[in-house]
Amino acid sequence: DADADAEGSEGPDLSAPPEIECEVIEEDLGEHTIKFGIGLAEDSPQGMAVQFFGDYLDECTNGQLTVQLFPDSQVGDDLEMMDGLRSGTLEMTFPSTSPAVAFVPELGVFDLPFLMPDVEAADRVLDSELGQQLLDEFDGTGMKALAWAENGFRQVTNSVRPIESPEDVEGLDLRVMENEIQTTIWEALGANPTTMAFGEVFSAMEQGVVDGQENPWVTNLTSNFWEVQEYGSQTRHVYTPFIMMIGEEFFDELDPAYQQLIQEAADATRDYQRTISREMDEWARGQFEENGPEVNVLDEDQIEEFRQATEEVYDQWAPELGEEFVDEVRTLARQE
């Protein structure tokens, strides 16, 4: 429908990628194709960010550094792709923090429920000195963490009923990320959580192996979960970041000029990715609903019920993560 196109109903109103500002490296410093694997779709903010990152490197090296994107878990799930970076079969990936706790346990702090009141709080934490220290923790793991980006506030989808109170979650078979804190959250709420790699979630829901899952709206939309889900409920129970990562050995062997450029490109990509992720969030909820499922948005009182019902997650995990560390993050998040 030409009219609909003209009004832009095909997509959200998104900021254009920023101007690429660099001094082009003309000198021959070696050609590399960077294979960049991601779990999400090409048209997700994550996929669009990798596209921008690739344009940045290409333009600033006269085509000596190029990026080849592998979306939709084509080359593995988050943990497999991280292993690829370590063994040198893949150069870059963009995992969620939740499975990355296998390498940096402190990242589990981001799995605590209702930690971040809003995206500004997430920025305060991630862009702090403490945020940089967490990225630096990857040094020596075979992966270098370049920058934080946004996965976002997570919402529950399922095929049984709308989620309005903790009781509605009881007995649901839910896929959760490969992370023990995530499991604790859903057990506290009386659901039956199963850990599973992201790439298997769609077919698990299609086949009825699980009733539902939880992910930000842009993922629920761009990974086509609306095709196999009846309900979407805006619970905002966890904010999870993404980390842009590169193989440590691959990076260490590059010319310093390339290394510096890659870091600059990653920083610019981080800002762009967060911008479009935020611009797409509400639009994605609307599209998700338009495509079929029933959507409900929990109000503050309903969210408060979930907060109380998951308080025991802190009792169990704060000592494990370090009480002081958790307090430090919480203070930054809430500007206490």
Ligand code: TK8
């Ligand atoms: C994509 C994952 C995904 C995450 C999940 O690779 O597993 O549910 O939210 O975005 O990182």
